[in-house]
Amino acid sequence: MAAVRTSSEVTFNRIAIVVVLLVTIIFLAPIYWIASTAFKPRNLATTIPPTVVFQPEISPFVKLFTKRSQMRNPPTPEEYAAAPWWERVVFDGGEKIVRDGKGEVQWSGYPSRFMNSLIVAITSTVLAVGMGTFTAYGFSRFRVKGEADLLFFILSTRMLPPVVVAIPMFLMYRAVGLNDSHLGLIILYTAFNLSFSVWLMKGFIDEIPKEYEEAALVDGYTRMEAFFKIVLPEAATGIAATAVFCFITAWNEYAFALIMTNRRAQTAPPFIPSQVGSGLPDWTVIAAGTFLFLLPVAIFTFLLRNHLLRGMSFGAIRK
């Protein structure tokens, strides 16, 4: 009897493993498809049946970063020989890279949008985590009147739908000239991430024994010194995890960026979809832009894997 049960359990385990592997493949397929399309020649991006095996190309990335124009005639052998390697890959598609009068390569809109994303995400992360850590320490170590209500207030500011907040912010920014500016987006993302950072950091600081600081206070440290020299180093992992979460949120944010920016301060998330205009979009270029944009988040996800649960539940569930 027992033996029968064991063998059926083994079979069930095997089936479970196979199903898990299948599910993993299905879940990763869209991401794999983005990555592989980013290295395809244009004519293989939309084929039936879909192209899986192909000679990888770098041309989508060259196209992503440059402005190009159609060529009437194929390049002469001299032109071909004079062109740098990254320009030759574009020739095959009957295009050439646009240069200004001085022969400088004209960049596409992508690099500046990517830079904007970096500037806005990094600055707002530093601000949100910085302020959040101080505030979390305040809530964790001192008695605060109406603490539960204040924490609920802080959390609720994060729960508002972006469009609801965006309408008045748009009007106010327009009045003070913060529309389409880095500073405007940085303020919005800092406010958005601050609540998250307070909640998550409070959990991390709660875990640091109070005795550490008390011992330092006994040794004649001031409260400030104890905070900077004892608590901050102890909370380093928590600060790093919180920072990565804030960065990813700001990096991925779409609605505020769509409404508040259009050119100068536009970040990558509203820019990438705007490339799909009318007509047939070049999906290899879109995939290349998407691939580069997703890469930092994919790397961070692996670095963060042990803190994901905690971050995604606002620090409610610790592991």
Added chain:
Amino acid sequence: MATTMITTLDRSSRAAARGLSDISIRNLFIIPTILFLIVFNIFPLIYSLGYSFTDFRASTNAPANFVGLQNYRDLLNDPYVWSNFAITAKYVIISVAGQLFVGFGVAMLLNRDIPLKGFITTLLLLPMMLSMAVVGLFWKLLYDPSWGVINYALGLGNFEWLADPRMALYAVALTDIWMWSPFVMLLSLAGLSAVPKHLYEAAAIDRAGPFYTFFRITLPLVAPILMIAVIFRTMEAFKTFDLAYILTSQPTAELISIRLYKMAFQEWQTGRSCAMAYIVLIMVLAITNIYVKYLNKVKER
């Protein structure tokens, strides 16, 4: 013990006398954050509350006229707005139910000794970390009727996902299920791994069948954490904007956030959109309130 406590307090207060007092440090640490959130989150909402009683249009220079509760009355009597709410409710139910089913199902399967378990779990979590707008855009290619991979893989021929008014909402929900099932899976795994092993051993000794074990042991113990996942996802699905806005412009898939966006930034009915924003706001705060109460309850356990 008592004496050490007293000396601790005594010495620390002496040290504190050199620096800032605890109360001023507390205020210094907390007040700037609260002020920042009031200025950039609460003040705008008060600002828009004022506009919600006017016929203001941000696209013109015409002064705003006070219209009282007219905007609220019009919105609540507008059948289109009600249909937007109905679409949103349908979307929330489909996508949260789908995520619960897939996420909890995969967690049940993963909750055993599997080679490379940690690595597989991390891979499965990848979709939810990515940008909804950017990845959503790529699903357009996957859903494409003529060369989309999905139709090819499922042998559906030229099946219309996003251009068919009856399918569009389901297609958006399907992408959402792909993105957020990992979230439910992550929480479920935490819940499942916390179920004490001896309960299963006891059930095995009593020769309890797998169904009995699942419904009497696993499910009740995982339920609170599943509930957190459901409330959290409900709230997020209710707010969905990016994915639906990028994927389709079908009126049958016009969620409440999209209606609000169009009203405010395409039709420039600023006053009315502020009123609409308030209606949505009150609903979200109600769900948030339930969520936080539940979180605190679970934390106490």
